[in-house]
Amino acid sequence: MEDIMTVVDWSRWQFALTAIYHWLFVPLTLGLSVIVAVMESIYLKTGEQKWLSTCKFWMTLLAINFAIGVATGIILEFEFGTNWSNYSWFVGDIFGAPLAIEGILAFFLEATFGAVMFFGWGKVSPKFHLASTWLTAIGASISALWILVANSWMQYPVGMEFDPAQMRNVMDNFWALFSGVAVNKFFHTVFSGWALSGVFVIGVSCYFLLRKSNTDFALRSIRTGGWIGLAGLLLCMYTGDGSAVEVTRTQPMKLAAMEGLYYGQHGEDLVAIGVVNPDKKWDNDEPPYLWEISLPKGLSILARHDLDAFVPGINDIINGVDYTSDGEQINTVSYEERIMRGKQAQQALRDYGMAMQKNDSVAMQKAADALRPNFPYFGYGYFSSPGEAIPPVAVTFYSFRIMVMLGSYFLLFYIVVLFLAYRKEMALRNWRWLQIIALISVPLMWVCSEAGWMVAEVGRQPWTVQNLLPTVAAISDVPASSVVITFWMFAIIFTLLLAAEVSIMIKYINKSTKTDLSNPSKK
Numbered sequence: 001m002e003d004i005m006t007v008v009d010w011s012r013w014q015f016a017l018t019a020i021y022h023w024l025f026v027p028l029t030l031g032l033s034v035i036v037a038v039m040e041s042i043y044l045k046t047g048e049q050k051w052l053s054t055c056k057f058w059m060t061l062l063a064i065n066f067a068i069g070v071a072t073g074i075i076l077e078f079e080f081g082t083n084w085s086n087y088s089w090f091v092g093d094i095f096g097a098p099l100a101i102e103g104i105l106a107f108f109l110e111a112t113f114g115a116v117m118f119f120g121w122g123k124v125s126p127k128f129h130l131a132s133t134w135l136t137a138i139g140a141s142i143s144a145l146w147i148l149v150a151n152s153w154m155q156y157p158v159g160m161e162f163d164p165a166q167m168r169n170v171m172d173n174f175w176a177l178f179s180g181v182a183v184n185k186f187f188h189t190v191f192s193g194w195a196l197s198g199v200f201v202i203g204v205s206c207y208f209l210l211r212k213s214n215t216d217f218a219l220r221s222i223r224t225g226g227w228i229g230l231a232g233l234l235l236c237m238y239t240g241d242g243s244a245v246e247v248t249r250t251q252p253m254k255l256a257a258m259e260g261l262y263y264g265q266h267g268e269d270l271v272a273i274g275v276v277n278p279d280k281k282w283d284n285d286e287p288p289y290l291w292e293i294s295l296p297k298g299l300s301i302l303a304r305h306d307l308d309a310f311v312p313g314i315n316d317i318i319n320g321v322d323y324t325s326d327g328e329q330i331n332t333v334s335y336e337e338r339i340m341r342g343k344q345a346q347q348a349l350r351d352y353g354m355a356m357q358k359n360d361s362v363a364m365q366k367a368a369d370a371l372r373p374n375f376p377y378f379g380y381g382y383f384s385s386p387g388e389a390i391p392p393v394a395v396t397f398y399s400f401r402i403m404v405m406l407g408s409y410f411l412l413f414y415i416v417v418l419f420l421a422y423r424k425e426m427a428l429r430n431w432r433w434l435q436i437i438a439l440i441s442v443p444l445m446w447v448c449s450e451a452g453w454m455v456a457e458v459g460r461q462p463w464t465v466q467n468l469l470p471t472v473a474a475i476s477d478v479p480a481s482s483v484v485i486t487f488w489m490f491a492i493i494f495t496l497l498l499a500a501e502v503s504i505m506i507k508y509i510n511k512s513t514k515t516d517l518s519n520p521s522k523k
Contacts, residue, residue, distance in 0.1 A: 014486060016457075018072060018075055018490060020453075023449065023450060025072065026073075028197055029065055029193070031197025031228070032058060032061065032062045032200065033140050035198070037130075037133045039051060040129075053517050054221060054517065057512060057517055059133075061508070064501055068497050068498070075490065082476060083478070087465070090469055091169050091469070094157075095150050095153065098149045098153075098177065101146050102142075106140075106145070106146060117132045117136045144186065148185050148189055149177050149186070152181045153182070153465075154465050155456075156466060158173075158176045162371075162375050180249075185456075187235070192232065194231065194232025195236050196229075196445045196448075198226055199441055201221050202226060203442035204221075204442075205217075205438075206435040207513075209435050210432060210435045213514070214513065214518065215429055216518055226414060226417055226421060230411075237407065247459075250466075251460060256314045258455060258459060259299055260274075260289065260393055267300050268311040269295060270299040272295050272401075274291060274294075275291055276394050281387070283387065314393075319335075320335075335389060336386060338377040339386070342374070342382070343381040344381075345371055348370040349367070352367035382473050383470070391462070403451040406444060407448060410448065413441060
């Protein structure tokens with residue numbers, strides 16, 4: 001058992017490592033491809049060479065980022081088969097479908113039209129080149145759509161039924177995969193890429209202003225990236241609100257962990273900032289926070305858009321306590337009962353398998369009848385205590401607040417930068433402290449983006465598929481040493497890839513500060 005847990009822990013760390021590195025590149029591709037497409041559209045409309053040069057500069061940075069992102073993404077998908085083969089068997093019919101579509105359709109768009117976009121200047125007509133640029137941007141978003149549909153299904157499994165004869169889940173409603181969870185997650189993710197890319201464009205442009213180089217180019221880029229980034233941030237906040245409502249409905253334990261909430265109430269406050277108590281557990285009487293500052297009734301508004309709504313805490317969910325919209329207490333299925341019914345479901349599945357070996361159709365039907373009503377709690381049968389089904393509270397709590405606080409900062413950042421770009425242009429050109437803040441804001445935006453993913457993924461632990469398959473049951477039968485070795489191999493490779501990307505970008509940017517980006521003929 002100890003070796004199994006070692007494999008589980010290292011497999012989780014390896015997947016987290018790959019996902020974190022991959023997510024460094026994805027949002028920049030999603031947003032920068034749109035910014036480049038807008039710039040090329042302006043060039044085609046105006047015919048001004050300065051816009052062509054501006055477009056080509058950012059397109060080069062996009063190409064560098066795109067190449068590294070593809071490399072990490074391929075490794076991420078392979079890990080489902082190498083490290084999580086039980087997961088792939090259990091839900092492969094459902095999870096594999098959107099990934100297959102992503103590879104056939106979306107990646108085809110990106111690869112085909114991306115090649116035209118990067119290498120087709122002067123070889124195809126300007127209109128066809130512009131169409132290729134837009135199709136590359138659209139392809140990147142479509143690629144994100146299918147991957148996020150698959151991820152959302154893991155968070156909220158719908159559109160399938162369990163076939164005991166195959167011992168696996170099979171899809172019975174493809175369109176159910178486009179749930180409210182999936183739709184909100186897709187738009188939230190894509191718009192967050194716009195917001196991140198806008199900050200990236202502003203930060204790099206301010207580096208040009210610091211160097212007193214290509215200032216007109218920098219201001220053009222700031223205005224274009226600023227508007228797209230601000231639009232992305234506002235839309236990201238809107239879809240984030242929708243995601244909070246969906247999490248409340250489908251993953252209440254994740255919401256409780258995000259808030260560090262153990263016992264809920266009507267008109268629940270939202271902790272704006274605080275420190276969780278490391279000694280607090282679901283089965284002790286320690287206070288949940290060492291200190292906190294709360295917004296009155298904020299969590300009820302966030303979760304249910306109702307000032308007086310009841311929001312259940314960790315212990316409420318464990319005990320099966322909730323309230324209707326009218327304030328009447330209702331009893332949901334407690335975790336003790338879920339564990340019991342999960343074990344019953346697993347036993348019924350074993351009975352079905354034994355009956356199938358004996359070709360006993362009567363016993364098979366009896367086992368199937370016992371399995372069906374308990375299958376929604378199948379995954380809980382792997383737990384011995386309710387505490388095993390609680391996400392890491394501290395990581396989820398702090399990640400959520402980092403995301404929200406940095407998101408609020410970037411809203412102010414965009415407003416100030418755009419105001420100065422149009423009303424106080426000389427201030428933006430000359431205020432070195434503001435230019436330095438813009439540069440510092442670039443890595444902070446990635447911190448904000450990664451924090452959002454940590455909320456989504458750490459907050460659903462210990463599940464690979466919510467309620468159906470915990471991580472302990474999803475792993476491959478591989479030696480722990482193999483996972484440890486590949487973890488460190490990937491850590492070294494990914495770090496080198498990241499260092500290579502940053503180094504190449506910095507060299508290209510520094511080289512560009514010594515050229516005239518308003519006149520392509522002088523490059």
